[in-house]
Amino acid sequence: MKRLSEFEASIDQWKIDGIKVRCIMMHCPLPGCDHDIRIPFSKSAVALPDGRPVWKHEAGATVEDITLSPSYHLMKSDGYCGLHGFVRNGNWIGV
Numbered sequence: 001m002k003r004l005s006e007f008e009a010s011i012d013q014w015k016i017d018g019i020k021v022r023c024i025m026m027h028c029p030l031p032g033c034d035h036d037i038r039i040p041f042s043k044s045a046v047a048l049p050d051g052r053p054v055w056k057h058e059a060g061a062t063v064e065d066i067t068l069s070p071s072y073h074l075m076k077s078d079g080y081c082g083l084h085g086f087v088r089n090g091n092w093i094g095v
C-alpha cells in the first residue's frame with residue numbers, strides 16, 4: 001500500500017467528447033512503468049459516450065482521502081502494463 005501522493009497524484013478535470021468528468025491523474029504505480037494514468041470518476045459512475053468506464057466516487061474529496069470502486073485494471077490482454085489495484089482512502093493498494 002502506498003499513498004497516491006507518492007505518484008504525484010492530482011484531481012483534474014478531463015473533457016471527453018464535450019463532457020467534463022473529474023479524474024485522478026498520476027504516474028503509473030507499477031514499478032518500472034514511466035507512463036501516466038487517468039482514472040475518471042463520478043458519483044453516478046455512468047460510462048462516457050465513447051464507452052470508456054467511469055469509476056464510482058465512494059468517499060473523500062482530495063487525493064489524500066479519496067476512495068473509488070471497483071478496482072482499476074490495465075489489462076495485459078489489451079496491450080497495457082497489467083497494473084491492477086484499488087484507490088482507497090488516498091492509498092494505492094495493488095493486487
Ligand SMILES: [Zn+2]
Binds near residue numbers: 028029030034081083
Ligand atoms: Zn503501467
